[in-house]
Amino acid sequence: MINVRNLVKDYGPIRAVDDVTFDVRKGDILGFLGPNGAGKSTTMKMITGFLPPTSGRTEIAGIDVAERPREAKRHIGYLPESGPLYPEMTVIEFLRFIAEMRGLSGAKAAAALDRAIELCHLRAVRHQPIETLSKGFRQRVGMAQAVMHDPPCLILDEPTDGLDPNQKQEVRRLIASMAKEKAIILSTHILEEVEAMCNRVIIIAAGRILVNETPADLLRRHPNYGAVELELAHGDTGNLRNTVKDLDGVASVESLNGKLLIRPKNQTDLKSLLWNRALAEKWPMKSLEPANLRLEDVFRNLTQKDGESIEERTPPAAREKGQTAA
Amino acid sequence: MKETVTLFKREFMGYFRSPVAYVFLAVFLVGAMGLPWFLGGFFESNDASLRPFFLFLPWIFLFLVPAVGMRLWSEEKRSGTWELLFTLPIGIWQAVAGKFLAGWAFVSLAIILTLTMPITIAYLGSPDWGPVFSGYVGSILMAGAFLGICSAVSALTRNQVISFVVSLIICLALVLLGWSAFNELMLALNLPVWLVDALANFSFVTHFEGMVAGLIRLRDVVFFASIIAFSLAITVLILER
Ligand SMILES: Nc1ncnc2c1ncn2[C@@H]1O[C@H](COP(=O)(O)OP(=O)(O)OP(=O)(O)O)[C@@H](O)[C@H]1O
Ligand SMILES: [Mg+2]
Numbered sequence: 001m002i003n004v005r006n007l008v009k010d011y012g013p014i015r016a017v018d019d020v021t022f023d024v025r026k027g028d029i030l031g032f033l034g035p036n037g038a039g040k041s042t043t044m045k046m047i048t049g050f051l052p053p054t055s056g057r058t059e060i061a062g063i064d065v066a067e068r069p070r071e072a073k074r075h076i077g078y079l080p081e082s083g084p085l086y087p088e089m090t091v092i093e094f095l096r097f098i099a100e101m102r103g104l105s106g107a108k109a110a111a112a113l114d115r116a117i118e119l120c121h122l123r124a125v126r127h128q129p130i131e132t133l134s135k136g137f138r139q140r141v142g143m144a145q146a147v148m149h150d151p152p153c154l155i156l157d158e159p160t161d162g163l164d165p166n167q168k169q170e171v172r173r174l175i176a177s178m179a180k181e182k183a184i185i186l187s188t189h190i191l192e193e194v195e196a197m198c199n200r201v202i203i204i205a206a207g208r209i210l211v212n213e214t215p216a217d218l219l220r221r222h223p224n225y226g227a228v229e230l231e232l233a234h235g236d237t238g239n240l241r242n243t244v245k246d247l248d249g250v251a252s253v254e255s256l257n258g259k260l261l262i263r264p265k266n267q268t269d270l271k272s273l274l275w276n277r278a279l280a281e282k283w284p285m286k287s288l289e290p291a292n293l294r295l296e297d298v299f300r301n302l303t304q305k306d307g308e309s310i311e312e313r314t315p316p317a318a319r320e321k322g323q324t325a326a
Numbered sequence: 327m328k329e330t331v332t333l334f335k336r337e338f339m340g341y342f343r344s345p346v347a348y349v350f351l352a353v354f355l356v357g358a359m360g361l362p363w364f365l366g367g368f369f370e371s372n373d374a375s376l377r378p379f380f381l382f383l384p385w386i387f388l389f390l391v392p393a394v395g396m397r398l399w400s401e402e403k404r405s406g407t408w409e410l411l412f413t414l415p416i417g418i419w420q421a422v423a424g425k426f427l428a429g430w431a432f433v434s435l436a437i438i439l440t441l442t443m444p445i446t447i448a449y450l451g452s453p454d455w456g457p458v459f460s461g462y463v464g465s466i467l468m469a470g471a472f473l474g475i476c477s478a479v480s481a482l483t484r485n486q487v488i489s490f491v492v493s494l495i496i497c498l499a500l501v502l503l504g505w506s507a508f509n510e511l512m513l514a515l516n517l518p519v520w521l522v523d524a525l526a527n528f529s530f531v532t533h534f535e536g537m538v539a540g541l542i543r544l545r546d547v548v549f550f551a552s553i554i555a556f557s558l559a560i561t562v563l564i565l566e567r
Contacts, residue, residue, distance in 0.1 A: 048413045052567065073415040080413075084406030086336075088343040100332045101414045145410070 001026050001183035002047065002153055007056035009042050009207075016042045018207035019056070024183040024200075026152070029175065031198035031215070032187035035303050039207040040187040041081050044155050047185070048078045060153055074102075077151040081158055081187075083142035087131035091122055091141055094130060095148065102149040112148055119174060120144040135162045143171065147178065154178070156186040160193065172197055191295040205303045221298045227263040227291040228270045229256070233284040240283065249273055261291060329416040330424040337428030347432070350393060354436045358386050359443055376444055376453070380461045380538040384501045384531055387472050392493035394433055395476020396486045398425050399565070403484035408565075422561045426477050426554075433469045437462065457540035464537025467550040468530050472497050474557030481564040497530075504529025 002024040009017040017039040024030050032040050045051035047058050049065040049072055058065040058072075065072040086094055095116060099109040117123055120140040125133060130141060139162060146154060159175065160168040168190075175184060176197050188194065194201055195215050203210045203218075211218060219225060232240065237260050244260060245253045249268030254261040264270045271288060278285045341347040362378040402408035411421060441462075447453045476493040483489050502508045504526045512522045526532050533546040 045409070050409050050412050070415045070417060073413055076413065078410075078413045080406060080409045082406065084410055086340070086407055087405070088340065089336075097332065097336050098414070101329055101416060103328070103415070 003059040005057050007046055008054045010054045016207055020209055022212055026183050029179050029184045029198045030200045031194035032202055034204040038204045041157055044157050048076055048155055049073055075152050077146035077154045079142045079146045079156040079159055083139050085130045090127050090129050092126040098145045098148050116144040116148045136167045152182055154182050154184045158187055203302055210302050218298055219293055222293045224291040229291050230260045230288050231286040233286045330420040333424030334428045337425050338431055341432045351436055354390050358440055376458055383465055387469055388497050391472035392476050392490045394429050395473050396480055396489040398477050399481040400484055400486045400489040418562050418565050422558055429473050430470050434466050437465050460537045460540050460542045464534050468534050471550045471553040474554040478557045478560040481561045500530050504531035
């Protein structure tokens with residue numbers, strides 16, 4: 001549905017987006033991640049046809065955005081970053097304007113307006129000037145504007161930015177409810193959001209795509225992927241440490257807050273291995289749990305600039321996986 | 327085309343959503359009708375013509391048209407709403423035309439409100455309706471040319487103050503070129519007569535004066551129309567980046 005090919009954007013000497021290529025199909029929710037200034041918004045602006053790329057091209061539903069911009073734009077709903085709106089208009093005036101600009105009129109416009117207001121829970125504030133709305137409500141007006149014409153492609157730049165936890169949840173639900181019928185790209189700094197709703201993740205840094213894979217695959221890059229934490233009843237793991245270290249299938253063992261953090265070799269199923277040993281050798285085991293994997297760690301490892309190459313900083317287990325995934 | 331009309335409506339109504347519009351109308355009416363009266367001895371000249379009123383208009387436009395035009399694109403750029411506008415299925419030309427026409431309609435409305443004056447004169451004496459009509463046509467055309475320039479300038483910057491000042495300077499130059507005192511100064515500086523004439527030909531005032539005198543000449547209309555078309559084309563080029 002959305003095909004992005006070799007997009008490049010130069011701002012003077014700065015290359016904000018550097019050779020970005022990816023596809024989004026119907027039913028996909030693509031999470032666009034990256035540190036501040038990575039080029040997420042710039043990429044999205046080029047996809048929507050707002051910003052002409054320095055080179056490269058985008059197709060929306062088979063329509064080249066640069067060649068037939070108006071036709072392509074009919075297929076896109078776009079929520080710009082920080083939701084710019086016309087502040088002096090009331091919500092309903094603004095949405096009516098958008099509907100009319102989208103070529104909707106009469107009964108169709110009324111139905112679309114009603115649907116958008118319903119979806120984004122704006123009924124109570126519809127006669128209020130936009131400038132008097134709270135940030136969360138403004139964000140919802142932005143969403144309503146984006147989904148007004150029920151577009152097959154949605155481009156949402158930080159849709160949950162500035163919302164309270166309830167509203168965040170609400171917007172996520174809204175996006176997820178539309179996912180089946182649409183191709184959606186959303187950028188965010190909230191990694192749980194990606195885990196919760198996206199089926200693909202692109203991490204971009206300094207304008208370049210670092211990874212493009214499923215959230216599950218991304219998690220495999222975690223240094224502790226497949227690792228377990230073992231805790232003994234008496235808390236003293238000193239003796240056990242060496243025993244475990246020599247087990248076949250264990251790559252490394254670390255002591256961590258009185259627990260042992262055990263990393264696997266060759267994707268061994270550590271949990272069953274250790275359970276069997278513990279039963280056979282009667283270890284006074286208190287708990288055996290998978291290590292806590294946070295996407296943030298993966299993100300940090302991938303994007304933190306400290307002069308090392310990304311490959312070098314990726315732990316061995318993840319590197320294997322990364323190569324097969326790429 | 328339909329999008330242009332929709333945008334025109336939004337923009338035109340937009341002027342009345344803020345009190346600024348009413349302040350503008352009030353200042354314009356007081357200025358345009360009051361200044362010639364104070365400074366020009368409007369009612370002392372016995373010919374019941376609107377000549378003094380029209381001859382002051384370029385100077386009033388100089389300040390008030392940039393006040394309308396400064397926000398045309400600067401405001402959209404500053405608040406980021408142009409991102410919204412240009413991801414709607416509207417061409418840049420249509421958007422530029424829609425916003426320009428709305429601004430022009432608003433300024434024209436202000437001009438038309440001054441019709442109270444000839445109507446008053448008609449009550450007191452009998453005005454010559456020919457020059458009144460051509461004078462109003464000329465005023466509206468000239469206002470369009472001013473506004474076109476403001477549109478192009480406002481597309482260049484997100485800062486309304488800069489937009490206002492730069493528009494004012496350009497418009498001032500275009501007015502001064504045809505001002506007799508200015509032309510005499512240029513001649514005194516030993517500039518060749520043909521150059522002074524050519525420059526004066528670019529002045530709004532030169533082309534406006536004929537209409538005030540009652541003549542709607544094709545070349546004057548073409549002049550203002552080309553200024554409008556040219557500045558809108560520049561606006562489009564700037565926005566296309
Ligand atoms: N109009 C502009 N002129 C010059 N440089 C720009 C412009 N817009 C963006 N940039 C630069 O391009 C780079 C990418 O910016 P972009 O807004 O795409 O980042 P982002 O990934 O959206 O960041 P954030 O997470 O903070 O929203 C930045 O270095 C930024 O400074
Ligand atoms: Mg951004």
